[in-house]
Amino acid sequence: MTAALIGAWAAALAAVLVLALAAHTVGGWMMRAAPPELAPEVRELCGMGALGVGLFLIGMLFWSRGMLLVLLLPLAAIGVFQVRTAGRWPRWQQGRNWILLTLPLLFYLGLDALVPPMGNIGEDGVAYHLVGPLQWLRLHHIVALHDNFPTTYPALVETLFGAVTGLANVRGAELVALLFALLLLRQVWGLVRNWGGDAWTAGLAVALLAAMPGVMEFATRPFVDVAYAAFALASARVAWAASRRPHWILAGALAGFCVGIKYTGLILVAGTVMALWLVRDRLPGGRPGWRRLGLFAATALLVGGAWYLRNAIVFLAPVYPLPLVAGNHWPGRYFPPAAVHAFEQYMVRRGAGMGRGPLALLLLPFHLTYAANLFHGAGGIGLVPLAFLPAAIARLRRQAQTRFWFTWAGILGLLWFLSDQEFRYLMPVAAVWIVAAAIGGGELLRRGPLALRTVAWLTVIASLAYGTGVVAWDGGVRARRVASLRSPAAAQRLWDRKVPYARALAFLNAEPDPGSVLLLDPSVLTYYLHRPYQVIRGPYGEQPLGPLTIAQALDRLPEQGITEVVDVRSEFSGFRLTPRPGWRLEFSTADARIYRVR
Amino acid sequence: MSSSFPPKAQTASGPSARPRRWLAAVHFAWIATLLGFYLAKVVFHAGLLHSALRALGIR
Numbered sequence: 001m002t003a004a005l006i007g008a009w010a011a012a013l014a015a016v017l018v019l020a021l022a023a024h025t026v027g028g029w030m031m032r033a034a035p036p037e038l039a040p041e042v043r044e045l046c047g048m049g050a051l052g053v054g055l056f057l058i059g060m061l062f063w064s065r066g067m068l069l070v071l072l073l074p075l076a077a078i079g080v081f082q083v084r085t086a087g088r089w090p091r092w093q094q095g096r097n098w099i100l101l102t103l104p105l106l107f108y109l110g111l112d113a114l115v116p117p118m119g120n121i122g123e124d125g126v127a128y129h130l131v132g133p134l135q136w137l138r139l140h141h142i143v144a145l146h147d148n149f150p151t152t153y154p155a156l157v158e159t160l161f162g163a164v165t166g167l168a169n170v171r172g173a174e175l176v177a178l179l180f181a182l183l184l185l186r187q188v189w190g191l192v193r194n195w196g197g198d199a200w201t202a203g204l205a206v207a208l209l210a211a212m213p214g215v216m217e218f219a220t221r222p223f224v225d226v227a228y229a230a231f232a233l234a235s236a237r238v239a240w241a242a243s244r245r246p247h248w249i250l251a252g253a254l255a256g257f258c259v260g261i262k263y264t265g266l267i268l269v270a271g272t273v274m275a276l277w278l279v280r281d282r283l284p285g286g287r288p289g290w291r292r293l294g295l296f297a298a299t300a301l302l303v304g305g306a307w308y309l310r311n312a313i314v315f316l317a318p319v320y321p322l323p324l325v326a327g328n329h330w331p332g333r334y335f336p337p338a339a340v341h342a343f344e345q346y347m348v349r350r351g352a353g354m355g356r357g358p359l360a361l362l363l364l365p366f367h368l369t370y371a372a373n374l375f376h377g378a379g380g381i382g383l384v385p386l387a388f389l390p391a392a393i394a395r396l397r398r399q400a401q402t403r404f405w406f407t408w409a410g411i412l413g414l415l416w417f418l419s420d421q422e423f424r425y426l427m428p429v430a431a432v433w434i435v436a437a438a439i440g441g442g443e444l445l446r447r448g449p450l451a452l453r454t455v456a457w458l459t460v461i462a463s464l465a466y467g468t469g470v471v472a473w474d475g476g477v478r479a480r481r482v483a484s485l486r487s488p489a490a491a492q493r494l495w496d497r498k499v500p501y502a503r504a505l506a507f508l509n510a511e512p513d514p515g516s517v518l519l520l521d522p523s524v525l526t527y528y529l530h531r532p533y534q535v536i537r538g539p540y541g542e543q544p545l546g547p548l549t550i551a552q553a554l555d556r557l558p559e560q561g562i563t564e565v566v567d568v569r570s571e572f573s574g575f576r577l578t579p580r581p582g583w584r585l586e587f588s589t590a591d592a593r594i595y596r597v598r
Numbered sequence: 599m600s601s602s603f604p605p606k607a608q609t610a611s612g613p614s615a616r617p618r619r620w621l622a623a624v625h626f627a628w629i630a631t632l633l634g635f636y637l638a639k640v641v642f643h644a645g646l647l648h649s650a651l652r653a654l655g656i657r
Contacts, residue, residue, distance in 0.1 A: 390624070391625055444629075455629050462636060
């Protein structure tokens with residue numbers, strides 16, 4: 001290992017530690033609004049969410065490593081003392097064997113997180129989640145990029161990715177993703193305990209979720225869905241336990257963090273309000289009126305609303321692009337109606353799942369168990385949720401809390417089924433499902449007749465073994481990433497293999513010329529380019545320079561300050577350029593050419 | 599059948615043993631069926647079935 005590589009790992013780990021400690025501090029300030037029994041369990045999540053919103057608001061004005069250090073280091077320093085005096089950790093004893101069983105996989109995921117994000121245009125992490133955070137550092141403020149419309153999505157988690165990237169390097173983003181996975185596991189543990197399960201059962205639920213490929217596939221990738229699930233679960237838990245007005249505000253804030261992560265957060269808020277209304281007579285904190293539920297929803301919209309307000313001002317649409325029929329009548333800024341329509345068609349096709357009829361709904365649990373790949377949930381959810389569902393219903397049916405969680409998960413599951421059947425968006429429901437299954441199955445595993453105990457244990461072992469294998473292997477991707485840690489040469493080989501046009505990009509990044517680069521093809525990912533750039537068409541048909549043709553764009557090269565043009569052969573097109581007089585071909589491979597144009 | 603399944607506090611029909619045995623049998627049948635199908639699918643998808651058959655000279 002080179003010292004530089006070890007230094008990069010250490011810096012990324014230190015940056016995430018600073019962020020976590022700062023979140024501990026900020027979360028502590030919010031805990032006066034938390035139900036006392038839940039405060040230790042939601043503290044860090046609240047802090048992470050508040051930091052995401054706060055840093056975004058500040059970052060729109062100014063964003064730099066210095067600013068991040070000045071803001072986060074003092075908060076982290078306070079956090080060090082608060083951690084030392086907090087001293088309240090879960091009682092692991094009964095569930096420790098399950099936790100010990102999970103630790104090797106979590107350690108392995110930690111190793112994976114030390115490998116920098118890489119991939120092609122099909123990998124959202126490098127196609128857009130991390131594109132913004134890298135550009136913000138160059139531009140010194142947080143912006144949505146006109147050439148890559150997904151960067152206009154709510155970006156609470158991306159802001160945290162940007163913070164650790166700014167403090168250290170982009171490896172920190174994957175460690176933040178892993179941190180959120182741990183916080184989700186913490187929520188699962190807490191929900192089991194609140195729902196009447198003992199520590200052994202809580203450990204079982206944690207082990208099962210940690211080995212659920214549909215969730216843990218994203219545990220070290222710079223995605224936002226695991227964080228979303230953690231916030232959603234925490235919000236519903238606080239709302240269930242709420243008895244005072246501050247509790248409702250905190251529950252709303254946690255839901256608002258979901259609004260600030262994904263547009264589906266709006267559906268979450270509506271679904272949670274519906275569930276609370278339907279079980280209003282059974283809430284332990286007393287029946288909430290519309291005023292309390294309104295406070296919950298209003299807080300959520302206020303907390304997560306910054307991105308929507310930004311989009312409304314900059315792009316003339318709070319949800320950009322406007323979906324469905326509204327999009328057809330909207331004068332899309334940087335995003336022509338035809339491209340918007342094509343994107344929507346793509347989403348409809350991708351989210352079709354197994355259909356939306358009554359039979360498909362009835363069979364959904366079976367499809368999720370046996371054919372999760374149809375929902376882009378590669379590896380699935382394991383067998384335990386479905387196998388122990390009857391036991392969960394039998395075990396839990398008399399509890400008031402069961403009515404709430406089943407209603408909440410049912411409504412969110414139904415809304416998911418009717419909208420976009422992408423498994424990632426169902427993670428909060430999957431978490432509740434695994435909790436219920438663990439509580440129901442826990443009885444079978446320990447107190448059932450021998451034959452039933454045996455088959456129940458085989459089910460758990462099969463789920464854990466298969467899930468752990470799939471999470472660890474991940475189609476060979478994760479295994480190769482971890483194997484690349486053994487030497488710089490192995491890391492370079494993986495980089496060359498996974499990064500499209502790696503040599504051309506390395507050439508461009510090594511050029512001392514500060515001029516802009518013109519990219520003609522969206523498969524050249526700007527994530528890898530450390531120079532100013534311009535594109536004619538974005539990956540989804542965005543038109544950041546207006547409706548220019550390539551020829552028109554080439555006519556305007558001098559006035560745009562462009563010094564090099566990159567032409568590639570890709571899945572979208574062959575080489576497109578015929579060199580013009582005065583151009584010089586300075587780099588050429590079988591799939592990439594770089595012309596110096598001045 | 600164990601007399602402690604499901605725990606008495608959680609049963610809908612009180613301390614009578616018969617519903618518990620009936621319930622345990624239903625759970626067993628349900629889980630065993632799902633598990634059998636699950637394992638068959640994993641074995642099939644992993645290509646293990648194909649390899650085993652080929653090793654036995656059947657294919």
